[in-house]
Amino acid sequence: MATRMATSARVDPDTVRAVVEGRHGDPFAVLGLHQGQLRTFQPDAREVHVLDPGGRRLATLERTEATGFFEGAVAKLKPGDAYRLEVDGRVVDDPYRFAPLLGEVDVYLLAEGRHRRLYEKLGAHPYEVDGVAGVSFAVWAPNATRCSVVGDFNNWDGRRFPMRKRVECGVWELFVPGAEVGALYKYELLGPAGELLPLKADPVAFRAQHPPETASVVAGLVDHHWSDGAWMAEREHRQRPDAPMSVYEVHLGSWQRIGPGAGRYLSYEELADKLVSYVADMGFTHIELLPVSEYPFDGSWGYQPTGLYAPTIRHGTAEEFCRFVDACHQAGVGVIIDWVPAHFPSDAHGLAYFDGTALYEHQDPRKGFHHDWNTLIYNYGRSEVDNFLLANALYWLDRFHIDGLRVDAVASMLYLNYSREEGEWIPNQYGGNENLEAIAFLRHMNELVYGEHPGATTVAEESTAWPAVSRPTYLGGLGFGFKWNMGWMHDTLHYFGLEPVHRKFHQNDLTFGLLYAFSENFVLPLSHDEVVHGKGSLLARMPGDTWQKFANLRAYYGFMWTHPGKKLLFMGGEFAQGREWTHEYSLDWHLLEIDEHRGVQRLVKDLNHLYRATPALYARDSEVDGFEWIDASDSEQSVVTYLRRAPGGGLAVVACNLTPVPRQGYRVGVPAPGSFAERLNTDDTAYGGSGVANGTVEAEEVTWHGRPYSLSLTLPPLATVVFIPQ
Numbered sequence: 001m002a003t004r005m006a007t008s009a010r011v012d013p014d015t016v017r018a019v020v021e022g023r024h025g026d027p028f029a030v031l032g033l034h035q036g037q038l039r040t041f042q043p044d045a046r047e048v049h050v051l052d053p054g055g056r057r058l059a060t061l062e063r064t065e066a067t068g069f070f071e072g073a074v075a076k077l078k079p080g081d082a083y084r085l086e087v088d089g090r091v092v093d094d095p096y097r098f099a100p101l102l103g104e105v106d107v108y109l110l111a112e113g114r115h116r117r118l119y120e121k122l123g124a125h126p127y128e129v130d131g132v133a134g135v136s137f138a139v140w141a142p143n144a145t146r147c148s149v150v151g152d153f154n155n156w157d158g159r160r161f162p163m164r165k166r167v168e169c170g171v172w173e174l175f176v177p178g179a180e181v182g183a184l185y186k187y188e189l190l191g192p193a194g195e196l197l198p199l200k201a202d203p204v205a206f207r208a209q210h211p212p213e214t215a216s217v218v219a220g221l222v223d224h225h226w227s228d229g230a231w232m233a234e235r236e237h238r239q240r241p242d243a244p245m246s247v248y249e250v251h252l253g254s255w256q257r258i259g260p261g262a263g264r265y266l267s268y269e270e271l272a273d274k275l276v277s278y279v280a281d282m283g284f285t286h287i288e289l290l291p292v293s294e295y296p297f298d299g300s301w302g303y304q305p306t307g308l309y310a311p312t313i314r315h316g317t318a319e320e321f322c323r324f325v326d327a328c329h330q331a332g333v334g335v336i337i338d339w340v341p342a343h344f345p346s347d348a349h350g351l352a353y354f355d356g357t358a359l360y361e362h363q364d365p366r367k368g369f370h371h372d373w374n375t376l377i378y379n380y381g382r383s384e385v386d387n388f389l390l391a392n393a394l395y396w397l398d399r400f401h402i403d404g405l406r407v408d409a410v411a412s413m414l415y416l417n418y419s420r421e422e423g424e425w426i427p428n429q430y431g432g433n434e435n436l437e438a439i440a441f442l443r444h445m446n447e448l449v450y451g452e453h454p455g456a457t458t459v460a461e462e463s464t465a466w467p468a469v470s471r472p473t474y475l476g477g478l479g480f481g482f483k484w485n486m487g488w489m490h491d492t493l494h495y496f497g498l499e500p501v502h503r504k505f506h507q508n509d510l511t512f513g514l515l516y517a518f519s520e521n522f523v524l525p526l527s528h529d530e531v532v533h534g535k536g537s538l539l540a541r542m543p544g545d546t547w548q549k550f551a552n553l554r555a556y557y558g559f560m561w562t563h564p565g566k567k568l569l570f571m572g573g574e575f576a577q578g579r580e581w582t583h584e585y586s587l588d589w590h591l592l593e594i595d596e597h598r599g600v601q602r603l604v605k606d607l608n609h610l611y612r613a614t615p616a617l618y619a620r621d622s623e624v625d626g627f628e629w630i631d632a633s634d635s636e637q638s639v640v641t642y643l644r645r646a647p648g649g650g651l652a653v654v655a656c657n658l659t660p661v662p663r664q665g666y667r668v669g670v671p672a673p674g675s676f677a678e679r680l681n682t683d684d685t686a687y688g689g690s691g692v693a694n695g696t697v698e699a700e701e702v703t704w705h706g707r708p709y710s711l712s713l714t715l716p717p718l719a720t721v722v723f724i725p726q
Contacts, residue, residue, distance in 0.1 A: 020067040022159040025146045032096030039071040042087050049086040093177030101136050101173050111169035113383025118391045123204035124218045135179035141355035142170025144189040151185030158188035184215040191356020198348040208294040208310045214349040224322035228329035235455035241521045244618040245566035246608050248284040257586040268320035272327035283608025286334040306350035308392045336404035341389045342413050343375035366426050380437040397453045410462040413438040446479030457481035470521040485522040488513040496556045499543045500659040507635035521622045522565040531581045539576040550596045551718035554682035558720025561607040562654045564621045575601040599688030615646035641668050653723040657715035666715045669705030676723040683716030692716035
């Protein structure tokens with residue numbers, strides 16, 4: 001039978017007041033068992049009994065403060081003993097009887113900013129301690145004076161579960177017995193001056209509520225049983241610079257929707273069925289996903305994430321996302337995700353002023369604020385922030401088998417004066433505009449990705465002439481595998497947007513890219529950025545009447561697929577969507593009922609299959625020896641002709657006639673005799689063209705373009721044709 005034990009060692013009133021008012025920053029110094037005294041704060045409780053593991057009452061605690069602070073002597077307990085509390089008839093475990101969770105090595109690595117698997121320790125993890133099931137919570141907030149985990153397991157009351165601060169590394173931790181998977185939670189923090197901050201979502205949450213709700217959700221690390229062993233074994237060979245890479249860029253929320261009106265999103269499970277089979281059938285080698293990290297605002301398309309460790313719940317759970325990736329791999333399709341380490345939004349529940357200080361961001365807006373996007377810039381010079389991002393890059397590769405990271409807005413990271421006027425930025429220590437900390441971060445990221453996941457790749461969206469972006473760090477490069485060729489995209493889109501009568505004055509827009517085409521491992525991007533913000537669709541940007549618009553677009557795709565560089569096409573472009581893309585609606589799949597749109601789709605499919613089957617079109621994408629102009633100077637007729645070469649002698653001959661005038665008997669020099677088969681013609685009637693064709697052409701011993709042999713061709717109007725030696 002329990003007895004009420006009086007105590008003369010009560011906590012002083014100021015300490016009690018700090019606890020019950022939620023101001024005490026060291027709850028483990030007060031609550032729990034201390035030298036035979038047990039203390040607990042149970043707001044509004046009437047009585048609290050101490051139980052042994054068998055459920056027998058050991059003591060009844062005295063309420064020494066009206067709000068619900070209880071304390072008393074429990075002579076039979078010593079440090080480390082298990083006990084439970086009976087609070088108004090409800091039996092609970094006391095979070096303050098459990099030892100620290102983080103080990104010494106974890107604390108050391110976190111303090112150093114070198115814990116590359118921090119997601120195994122921070123965040124919310126289902127856990128069991130001494131046979132008691134619950135959840136371990138841990139969050140980095142070194143400048144907070146108090147941090148509590150709040151959720152639907154404690155009535156969102158920040159007074160109930162204040163956390164233990166590991167002062168060595170600035171991490172607050174707590175094991176919450178009885179908390180379960182699916183529970184909603186956030187962190188309630190007091191800033192350096194004791195000010196109450198907005199509730200914060202967990203920076204390392206593995207799941208979040210569906211926006212616009214902003215709570216984190218207890219989920220734990222995903223543990224998928226993978227079936228992609230064959231893909232993973234071959235992946236390194238599939239993503240080399242000498243391998244074919246044709247990427248289908250996708251915004252999951254608007255690729256296809258189901259239901260009336262705007263419709264609902266497809267789930268990851270539905271996407272694994274519909275999207276994967278479509279991409280595989282179309283012949284693309286990879287899917288690139290606009291950011292899938294959790295983000296609050298649909299209109300950001302994911303480029304302003306608040307939950308870097310949580311696949312967006314818009315389409316399902318992390319396990320379902322794993323099954324989507326697994327389905328891609330089993331279909332022979334790689335998965336690249338857009339990754340955003342350049343900036344983060346200023347939403348109150350996110351990283352902004354997380355512990356009441358500029359923790360993840362720079363304090364000075366001249367280094368820490370993006371005017372273009374109203375976002376905050378990570379402080380790459382802080383080791384813990386650097387580690388948070390590096391660990392996240394590895395997390396996607398490790399837990400989700402992602403094949404590549406396309407790093408967004410690299411240019412904004414490299415330059416301190418990016419989109420800033422004089423006086424709006426701070427030079428580096430040498431007086432330059434290079435962001436030395438960001439450069440070091442990007443190099444380190446690439447070294448880790450390629451070092452720990454040799455089959456993976458990285459791609460930079462970098463829009464300037466920064467040198468050696470896709471060259472190894474040991475050679476002074478940034479270490480990326482590939483770089484988007486933004487110059488090629490701008491020049492060629494400008495050219496194809498001109499009326500054909502004017503193109504002869506702009507031939508250099510087609511040819512200039514070859515002056516630098518082999519300085520990097522390039523990807524040729526016709527991305528989402530080219531079909532938004534009033535730019536119109538690719539089809540709408542083509543000149544002429546309807547027939548000419550489609551013919552121009554088909555010729556452009558033919559030029560792109562035969563030009564040095566890997567390929568990237570945003571969804572909808574493959575069937576010539578007519579309107580500008582919006583994230584709020586599905587693509588216009590009904591257009592495939594129209595012959596012209598269906599023809600473009602068939603062309604893209606055939607281009608992909610020809611490209612993948614013809615080493616001359618990809619094997620030397622990044623080598624000077626892989627490309628040779630036949631004639632780049634026929635601006636008067638707006639014709640360009642060129643050779644693509646593969647190791648071992650493989651050859652492709654390409655001719656682009658970029659006016660609506662057919663060219664009869666157009667002679668093209670070739671290096672060898674024999675028969676050349678017309679393997680692809682964008683003017684084919686199957687694609688909606690006029691059907692001007694060549695069939696198989698014999699090389700004649702007629703010197704032309706400085707070559708001993710030549711072909712006499714008929715060049716179709718507004719078309720690209722590809723010939724392969726038989």
